[in-house]
Amino acid sequence: MMKNLIAVLFFVVIGLSQQESISFLRSDSERRIFNRKIRTVFRRLDTDGNGVISRSDFEAVAEKIIRCHPDMSEERKDQIRHEMTDLLWEQNFAGGYDGEGPRPPITLAPFVDAMYEVFANRRKDERAYRLLFAMYAEVHTFMEFDGREGVSLYDYEQWMKCQHPQIPQFRLIRAARGAFQLLDRDQNGLLDEYDFLYAVQKFYTVNTPNNIYNNIVYGPLVE
Numbered sequence: 642m643m644k645n646l647i648a649v650l651f652f653v654v655i656g657l658s659q660q661e662s663i664s665f666l667r668s669d670s671e672r673r674i675f676n677r678k679i680r681t682v683f684r685r686l687d688t689d690g691n692g693v694i695s696r697s698d699f700e701a702v703a704e705k706i707i708r709c710h711p712d713m714s715e716e717r718k719d720q721i722r723h724e725m726t727d728l729l730w731e732q733n734f735a736g737g738y739d740g741e742g743p744r745p746p747i748t749l750a751p752f753v754d755a756m757y758e759v760f761a762n763r764r765k766d767e768r769a770y771r772l773l774f775a776m777y778a779e780v781h782t783f784m785e786f787d788g789r790e791g792v793s794l795y796d797y798e799q800w801m802k803c804q805h806p807q808i809p810q811f812r813l814i815r816a817a818r819g820a821f822q823l824l825d826r827d828q829n830g831l832l833d834e835y836d837f838l839y840a841v842q843k844f845y846t847v848n849t850p851n852n853i854y855n856n857i858v859y860g861p862l863v864e
């Protein structure tokens with residue numbers, strides 16, 4: 642099912658808690674865990690592993706998603722490329738850049754600071770927050786494989802296999818099943834958009850060691 646990123650941009654966070662993003666990071670230890678999470682996200686986005694994220698990393702993320710769905714229409718492929726580069730990279734990550742020419746690659750420290758701002762200053766800049774969650778809503782649509790409405794365990798396993806081909810199958814399946822059980826909050830065998838966005842929100846906003854979502858969205862946190 643197709644979903645337009647801009648169309649979901651303005652309503653996708655309705656229903657998610659307004660309060661959590663405001664009161665988070667009360668202690669140094671919470672801030673340390675948050676920083677580890679953002680370093681983990683950075684590592685995932687830095688697809689070529691050169692220590693900076695740039696437009697080419699976002700192009701590679703788009704191609705990786707497209708490779709998972711070989712039957713996808715050309716129109717949909719182009720839409721995903723557009724969303725990852727022109728919207729997510731240019732408008733969100735490179736959006737604060739007002740220098741000449743294309744935005745230089747982003748190093749880790751400013752990335753951590755920018756992600757902190759997205760959550761800490763949500764009241765001031767709701768747009769960045771909404772774009773981020775709209776993107777995760779779009780990621781949820783990429784998990785669809787069996788053509789039947791809703792992300793089933795089968796869909797989720799296919800998505801994990803495709804995203805992490807380097808991880809041995811038995812480990813991946815075990816991890817996928819554990820994660821799915823946690824993500825499927827009403828245990829109806831389907832991971833819906835709200836379940837997924839709920840987990841993403843918990844991932845970013847609950848920064849205690851016992852948060853069950855810490856290692857779910859992006860896998861184990863890097864140090």
Ligand SMILES: [Ca+2]
Nearest residue numbers: 687691693694
């Ligand atoms: Ca890179």
Ligand SMILES: [Ca+2]
Nearest residue numbers: 789790791793
């Ligand atoms: Ca399905």
